[in-house]
Amino acid sequence: MNWSPDKTQVKSWNEWDTLRHVIVGKADDCHIPPEEPALDAKVPEDSDMRGQWGRRPQETIDRANELLDTFTDTLRKRGIRVDRPTPTDFSKPVTTPDFHTDSQFGCMPPRDVLLTVGHEILEATMSYRCRWFEYLCYRPLMQQYWEEDPNFRHEAAPKPRLTDADYHDDYLSEAIGIEKRLQWTAEKHFVTTEEEPLFDAADVLRFGKDLIVQHGFTTNLKGIEWLRRHFPDHRVRAVNFPGDPYPIHIDATFTPLRPGLILNNPNRRLPDEQRDYFKKNDWEIVDAAQPAHNTPPPLCYSSTWLSMNVLVLDLKTVCVEASEVYQMEQMEKLGMEVIPVELRDAYAFGGGLHCCTADVYRDGDCEDYFP
Template sequence: MRLNSYDDFSPLKEVILGSAVNYVERIHDLSFDMFISDNLTGARGYYASITDWYDGSSRAKRNEPHRLALKKRFLDELIEDIEGMAEVLESLSIKVLRPMSLDPRPKDVATPAWSAPITPPLNVRDNTLILGDEIIETPPTLRARYFETHFLKPIFMEYFTQGARWTTMPRPMMTDASFDPRNIDNAAPNIEVPLDPQASPYDVGPEIMIDGANCLRLGRDLIVNISNANHALACDWLERHLDGRFRVHRMHKLTQSHIDSVVIPLRPGTLLVRSEKVMEFLPEQLRRWDVIVSPVPDVSDYPQYDNDDPIPASPYIDLNLLSIDENTVLVNDACKTLIQVLEENRFTVVPLRHRHRRLFGGGFHCFTLDTVRTGGAEDYLS
């Protein structure tokens, strides 16, 4: 089919599902520490702060890259759960496309300014934004994911040959000076201030950086969460690039970055939100929609890990559900209270196992990139 995806809730026909194959290690560097944070109050105490992932002697060197091997058992279970997701999607008559797998031989991505281990294309939602018939590769916010969209190129090329537009936003240098830390005091209260950002001959100052998961797609409207200068520059680019085709709305400081575990449009006129506070940040037109407030997650809903296993994702990660259509949603089978709330609001819930969503920092929406839905450039905000 031809590329066509304007929203997150009209009937889904084709989707890219990520891969965790050969996911060996992750890196903690300045880009990781600037990215990871729980957002909005109410979820503190579920996991340690970033500083707890370093012992006292290494804390002073926190900005230096620190590699952490992933435990094979958790990775094997993650892969098993993803394959189960592929089977369920196909059983719902959805075409599932898969990216190229990461080569098993360890490799790093390197630029003139830094190097990092390559990570596989797991959370494919993050570095690509699909707007109608256009693929937009977004400028990465994590160094280890700099070339992640390369694993999707065979799929993108096929859509391109069928008539899709294909654009890549400017690629950042990503030196320490590229990241704007000013969100520390307003959007992300538990994020870590860089202790000693290092100067580089490649510094250009704050750069265009944003993830596709910062954005909420509603037909002809695009709502963009902005919490720092990097996001604001990216929104400038999107406004100029999309002028005349989409209306871009700025939403300030809702979260530190991604919004797809905070506000989820389930159908026209209905939102699922993390808390009622979310509504204060939304465009005025969305505040008139019906709201389903998520139950507060119970820590017992999640696997518990040893202290040396960093937990990047918020305990609200299970709001990161995938809509099959305006009445059907894919939800983690461990989240019983959320399933009950959705069913009480007349949604058909397809429960699906995903054990290590907090450990690997992604839910069903993160793992997927919907490329064909039946919806069009509707005006949902008038």
């Protein structure tokens, strides 16, 4: 059935077919959460965020929301349906029988929480305590889709316990140093243990029948195995990027643009033995252009490589952050029409244009790109 704006349908099998319906996050009430193991391991050692926590300054929240609202308008003007989450009170502490955290995170970015595969939207386990309840912000939408689309499967992965047994102690020391971190990443020694299945949705890229999943800080091998058993009709492939000292969320590292073409972060190259799978099936992996900035904006978790965190609207059109001149230029050379979207002042809230969205509907069916 074709998509129509007056009928809710959930379906998306990949990152590139024509986008019709999407969720865009909100910055309301976002907090920098207090210290906790998995999050601390991710905060860069030279970051201005170390040791800071609390509600983000109101003017930064307002500015991020202004940009997210403008992005929403841009998509709507192109005929794309855009829904927004319902923020909860993130200042509230969370206590379960297994852990306590003094505040939560926010409802940015949706890509981390919601994994759309075909007619299903799966709520990820998550791996930070402060993000354990983030799915609640999307429940009003999930409920609505469930009421309106009889084919929609709303699923939630088993909530993890997130006790201290989920995290490796040696990642908790103050100064580990980049060299040690790179060695650990190469050895696939990450902050999360194999205590129980853990994954964030943003570690997964959808290539039709293949799900490509980054094994790193936020997704462990049991999480990948859980996805494999949950999606028995898919091939689930684990990938690693040894050059990344803080490996979380694949979408500033590996960016498929269309069938046969992937941008790879040149500092985090996919190892040769893992490239073969793509090569054999005629996929080209090209180095992404350099970011336009030398440093991330203030109070930001992510690296400058959010430059390659783009949202593909269809096989010829891509949204790129407006200040990322080199990335825009590369896209044009690759034959894409670029829509510049200003978002840099919202990066601190958890990411770029791909991160701050979650697919609800794209045209196309589940294809096998690796026959």
